[in-house]
Amino acid sequence: MRHSAQVDLIHRFLKLRADRTTDMAPDTRHHDVGVYVDEGRATAERALLFRGRPLVAALSGDLPDTGDCVAVDVGDVPTLLVRGEDGQVRAFLNACRHRGSRVAEGHGHAGRVFTCPYHAWTYDLHGDLLGQPLARDGFAGEDREALGLHPIPVAEVAGLLVVAPGATGPLDVEDWLGGVHDELASWDFDRYRFFDERVVEVDCNWKLAYDTFLEAYHIFSLHSRTVGKGLLSTPAVGDTFGPHGRGVVFGKQLARTVAELPEDEWDLLGHSSVVYQLFPNAVINLPSSGHAEVWQAYPHPSDPSRCRVHLRFYTPDGIPEGPEGDRSRAFFQRNLDFTAEVVLTEDFQQQEAIQRNIASGLMHEMVFGRNEPALQNFHASIDAVLAREAAE
Structure with a gap:
C-alpha cells in the first residue's frame, strides 16, 4: 500500500x-x-x-516460474492453474479427458508435462494432449486436438489469479475490481x-x-x-x-x-x-x-x-x-x-x-x-x- x-x-x-x-x-x-x-x-x-x-483462485506469487502449477477446488470445480512458457497463466478443469482423473495435486512444479496417474495420458502446459501410452489403436478416429484439457477462463490482474468456471469468454477483471484495482496492485502480490x-x-x-x-x-x-x-x-x-x-x-x-x-x-x-x-x-x-x-x-x-x-x-x-x-x-x-x-x-x-x-x-x-x-x-x-x- x-x-x-x-x-x-x-x-x-x-x-x-x-x-x-x-x-x-x-x-x-x-x-x-x-x-x-x-x-x-x-x-x-x-x-x-x-x-x-470472477472468483479469486490464488495469487500471482503461486506461479512465479514457467511450469509452476497449483491445483485448487474453486467451489465444486477442480481447477488447475499453470504458468506457460510464454509467461501466461492458463486454467483447466483438473480432469483427464480419458476417464476424468485429476492430472495434478497440490502446489508445485510440473516441468513441461502433466501426467494422469490413472493411464498416464500426458498434456503440455497449454493443455494439449501429448501422449496416450499403450493405447495403440484404441482411440483411432478421435480428434486429438479435442482431447486436450478443458480450459477455464482465467485472468491475472493486480497480482491475483481470477477464474470464472462457468464463463464462456474472456474475463474483464479490471472492470470487476473497479476502484480497488490500483490499491491491490500496490501490494505486489x-x-x-x-x-x-x-x-x-x-x-x-x-x-x-x-x-x-x-x-x-x-x-x-x-x-x-x-x-x-x-x-x-x-x-x-x-x-x-x-x-x-x-x-x-x-x-x-x-x-x-x-x-x-x-x-x-x-x-x-x-x-x-x-x-x-x-x-x-x-x-x-x-x-x-x-x-x-x-x-x-x-x-x-x-x-x-x-x-x-x-x-x-x-x-x-x-x-x-x-x-x-x-x-x-x-x-x-x-x-x-x-x-x-x-x-x-x-x-x-x-x-x-x-x-x-x-x-x-x-x-x-x-x-x-x-x-x-x-x-x-x-x-x-x-x-x-x-x-x-x-x-x-
Whole structure:
C-alpha cells in the first residue's frame, strides 16, 4: 500500500478516535435469516455467484516460474492453474479427458508435462494432449486436438489469479475490481510465496463464515484473550468499491506511535491489519506480521447449512535457506497456527451456533448496525445480483 494512502487512513483513524465514533453506514439493516437456510436461495447463489462471475483462485506469487502449477477446488470445480512458457497463466478443469482423473495435486512444479496417474495420458502446459501410452489403436478416429484439457477462463490482474468456471469468454477483471484495482496492485502480490494451507468443513452457511471477516466490532469481546489484546474494535475505517471492500483494523499502539513521529515516517502496516473483501467470497488479510492470508468461503453443493473454507498462507519474498530461514519459517508457522486457531475456534464455532439458532425456526431476522457497513454492503450486493437475474 502506498505511503500516501497509509497516511490518509491514519488521519481518518485519529479523527474518528477523537470523535469517539467509527465509520458508519447511513442506516441499520434488518436482515432476513432465511438467506442462510433457504434451499432455493442457495441454488441461485451457487449458479449466479460461483459459476459465471470472477472468483479469486490464488495469487500471482503461486506461479512465479514457467511450469509452476497449483491445483485448487474453486467451489465444486477442480481447477488447475499453470504458468506457460510464454509467461501466461492458463486454467483447466483438473480432469483427464480419458476417464476424468485429476492430472495434478497440490502446489508445485510440473516441468513441461502433466501426467494422469490413472493411464498416464500426458498434456503440455497449454493443455494439449501429448501422449496416450499403450493405447495403440484404441482411440483411432478421435480428434486429438479435442482431447486436450478443458480450459477455464482465467485472468491475472493486480497480482491475483481470477477464474470464472462457468464463463464462456474472456474475463474483464479490471472492470470487476473497479476502484480497488490500483490499491491491490500496490501490494505486489507476485512477490508473495505460498507457505501452507488449511481446508475445513464448517457447519454453517457460507455467508455466515464470510460475515466473520466483515466487521471488527466483535474483536473486543469474542477475541478478548487472543487478537483483541493487540487490536481495536473501534474505531475501524472502511471503504466500499462497488461490491468489494477494504477495512482496516488498527493496533492499540498506533496512536501513541504516530504521535511521536513526523508524518513522513508514519507506518500503518506495522500497526494494523488491512482486510480486502473481494466479492463474492474471498478475503485477503494483510496483518502487521507481514504475511498474507487468502480466505475463501464456498457453499456446500447441496446443504445450505454447511460450507467449505480455504485458508492459503503466504510469506513475503519466500523463506531463505539456512539458520535465518529456519527462524523465519518457525515465525510464520506460529502465525499460521495462531490465525487458524483463532478463526476456526472462536469465529467459526460462533457461526455454527448462530446457524443452529436460525435452524430452530424461531429466529427471523438479524439487525446489522450502522457500525457494520461492510456487512451491509456484502449482503446488499448479493441481493442486487439475484434481483437483476430475476428481472431478466
